[in-house]
Amino acid sequence: MLSIKNLQVSINGKVILKDLNLEVKEGEVHAIMGPNGSGKSTLASVVAGREMFDVDKGEITYRDQNIFEMNPETRAREGIFLGFQYPVEIPGVSIANFMRTAINEKRKHLGLDSLSGAEFLKLMEEKKKLVDIQSKLTNRSVNEGFSGGEKKKNEIFQMALLEPRLAILDETDSGLDIDALKVVANGVNKLRRKDNATVVITHYQRLLEYIIPDFVHVLYDGRIVKSGGKELALELESKGYEWVKKEAGVQAQG
């Protein structure tokens, strides 16, 4: 579904991702872990199409299409969803209005009719139940005055509505208490299907107790330095990132 080959990305001349390779197939859950500043969020942004980065080398294909030929909104309509680390506030725009616009733009792109107000409300109620979100939340303006937990739950709710093929969740667990974390993880697990894929970006192993990944990758200094199964997350937790840094150092010298 997503194939990243030899990707090099920089911002203002500073190289952030180097020679990065990643292969994500349908039905898989990948976890990308790494210390702060290793390039995790950059990777998510580049796949979603944020313009502030320069792609120096390499390629990304999404469902056999060159992703760099698609603008961010097309990528979204084609099924790429980014759960933001810091969701922004859009004052005065209700979540319902925002999401109805988003869904209808996507449907238009796919050649489907727009959802009527009633149809949309019905869909919204369904998804609210699925991800266990309070009904009042959707009447409020997008992220305005939301607590950290509410913002992240709102991201999962949007994901449930948009039913992406590829969801990238950027530090969705950061700043969450254990209950909110469970709600988020639970939402992700319920939305998991054979024909979609999820990439979970996280700093801590904690989230991976609730979302069980098929693959774990360790990103360090712009490279994926180690990949493995879910046990790699545990190993990382017990040995710490210093262990990875050492290994990476050895690799770089060798």
Added chain:
Amino acid sequence: MEDKEKNKNNNLLDEVTGSDYKYGFYTDIEADQAPKGLNEDTVRFISAKKNEPEFMLEFRLKAFRHWKTLKEPDWAHVDYPPIDYQDIIYFSAPRKKPQYESLDEVDPELLETFDKLGIPLEEQKMLAGVAVDAVMDSVSVATTFRESLAEKGIIFCSFSEAVHKHPDLVKKYLGSVVPYTDNFFAALNCAVFSDGSFVYIPKGVKCPLELSTYFRINAANTGQFERTLIVAEEGSYVSYMEGCTAPMRDENQLHAAIVEIIAHKDAEVKYSTVQNWWPGDKHGKGGVYNFVTKRGICEGDNSKISWTQVETGSAITWKYPSLVLKGNNTTGEFYSVAVTNNMQQADTGTKMIHLGKNTRSTIISKGISAGRSNNSYRGLVKTTRNAENARNFSQCDSLLLGDQCGAHTFPYLEVGNKSSVVEHEATTSKISEDQLFYCLQRGIDMESAIGLIVNGYAKEVLSKLPMEFAVEAQKLLSISLEGSVG
């Protein structure tokens, strides 16, 4: 449509198309035009053409003589070449013949905008000046409106008609809120005003309809010097809407209108307007200059007047809908969204003059600037010595799109007694890259994203508009800002 209803409408159609429009919204003069320039003869010519009673001519002449002693004001934060007041035609009879035979002849860009606003085809024709085969539904609806209004004693007619049919009322209230001595443009309007509307709500009557739809149609033919007079007697209520969401092209560059509102004891008047005059091309050429004086007076105790305005058009906007809170316990409100794009300049705001005790005023102003435009809020809040316990709350927000536009706030506060509470809040913000990217990532394209964000920003004001216009105004905001980012 039910058959009965259809018949009724057909009858109305026949009645309206088959005879001269008996409600006489238009003056009955064939294509007459005053000679260029402005002098006493022009004023007499206009008055004669409109067959006005003596008191009107006197009013006009006094205004004209005063106008000659005035200088055009230059304090507003707007910049435009000098206007040659002798190079303007001050009166021409409303066009009776359509400009075009079919919509095919109309500027496609204009039609595209009509479509985006969702204006029905027949109305598009009317607005663009295309011949229409039958009088459209809304006009017949308007006719039925008038009948049901008349039953309640409500007067709702053209200003010219009011001058003839209700001279006492006109005499009593004309110039009572905005005297001809008020300012340069007001004096000019008093001397040469062409037509406008008159609303009178009798004692204790709540007007059952929004006086609105009616005007979208007629707005196409209002002259460049319009005049509106609204009188609400004791305990009455009216919601009045004028203006037009469709872009109004006009060969008249200078517009100087006056609106006067009088609210007697316990009366309430809601006045809403959407202004979308032609702003000129991208370089600001050919746009309308809109110099408007709007003022209301809460004459009686416990009365209330609110202004809601959405300003998106005109090359130059100079407009300060104001309120004099004369009665005790009176309430004044001003809600405004002003959008400027490309080379547009707007200097707009309000004046709240607190004279009575326990008077309250609220000002919510949302300025949105894009392109190379300039958008200024200018507001005065004044509490006099006798205005005990007067309260005002003002909030002036500016939103900038891009880095070549300007937003300015000029608040003037004059507090005349110790018991007054006057609050002023102001913010300036930009649409952030993060907000835009968030929308894009959800599949919402740039133009729609800006539309969403701007409408969210202006929501507090838009929600004060009558429902039907709120929807149009939302679309209008998005359209006004098209191409302003990216």
